[in-house]
Amino acid sequence: MAGAFEAIGPEPVVTVGAAAFRDAMCRLGAAVHVVTTAGPGGKTGFTATAVCSVSDAPPTLLVCLNRRSQGGPILRENKVFCVNTLGADCEAIADVFAGRTGVFNAQRFATGSWFALKTGAPVLAESVVAFDCRVVEIRAVASHNVIFGAVVDIRLGPAGPALVYHDRAYKRV
Numbered sequence: 001m002a003g004a005f006e007a008i009g010p011e012p013v014v015t016v017g018a019a020a021f022r023d024a025m026c027r028l029g030a031a032v033h034v035v036t037t038a039g040p041g042g043k044t045g046f047t048a049t050a051v052c053s054v055s056d057a058p059p060t061l062l063v064c065l066n067r068r069s070q071g072g073p074i075l076r077e078n079k080v081f082c083v084n085t086l087g088a089d090c091e092a093i094a095d096v097f098a099g100r101t102g103v104f105n106a107q108r109f110a111t112g113s114w115f116a117l118k119t120g121a122p123v124l125a126e127s128v129v130a131f132d133c134r135v136v137e138i139r140a141v142a143s144h145n146v147i148f149g150a151v152v153d154i155r156l157g158p159a160g161p162a163l164v165y166h167d168r169a170y171k172r173v
């Protein structure tokens with residue numbers, strides 16, 4: 001189904017359909033991350049490929065999270081998150097944090113080994129790299145919240161092949 005966007009100009013932007021967009025996006029390979037948060041709002045995490053570097057001055061990245069996600073209000077209240085980039089052997093963790101095993105919120109952390117850096121957001125010991133972030137801005141765009149984080153700490157984990165999502169499947173790179 002095609003969608004209409006409120007445009008900056010006088011005419012509404014008529015987009016391509018969602019299915020065509022998803023079919024096109026599956027041709028892009030993307031690193032797989034588990035984004036975690038912990039604090040007064042509770043502890044949770046979710047699998048995400050919509051993670052992007054924004055700037056190195058100061059170091060900033062963004063994560064796109066569907067507003068229907070249970071983790072959204074928790075992350076908003078905690079004001080911190082950690083982007084854990086998964087290695088090739090972390091497919092099972094990706095499935096848990098994508099909700100594919102029917103496990104939710106804090107129970108998801110029964111899989112993997114976890115510790116904390118500066119913000120208290122859970123850091124996955126097995127992740128190839130972890131970006132510990134404080135939320136600096138949240139913007140609602142279409143169905144998602146775009147969450148901007150200032151990177152306050154980094155942990156380089158064991159080096160090795162990365163986990164990539166491409167053509168609707170996990171791949172080792």
Ligand SMILES: Cc1cc2nc3c(=O)[nH]c(=O)nc-3n(C[C@H](O)[C@H](O)[C@H](O)COP(=O)(O)O)c2cc1C
Nearest residue numbers: 046047048049050064065066069070071098099165
């Ligand atoms: C490979 C992969 C990538 C995903 N990327 C995103 C993403 O970037 N943003 C998002 O909101 N959901 C993404 N999801 C879906 C969420 O991981 C899933 O809906 C999760 O269960 C959300 O957490 P919740 O159960 O706490 O709502 C992805 C799922 C998979 C399998």
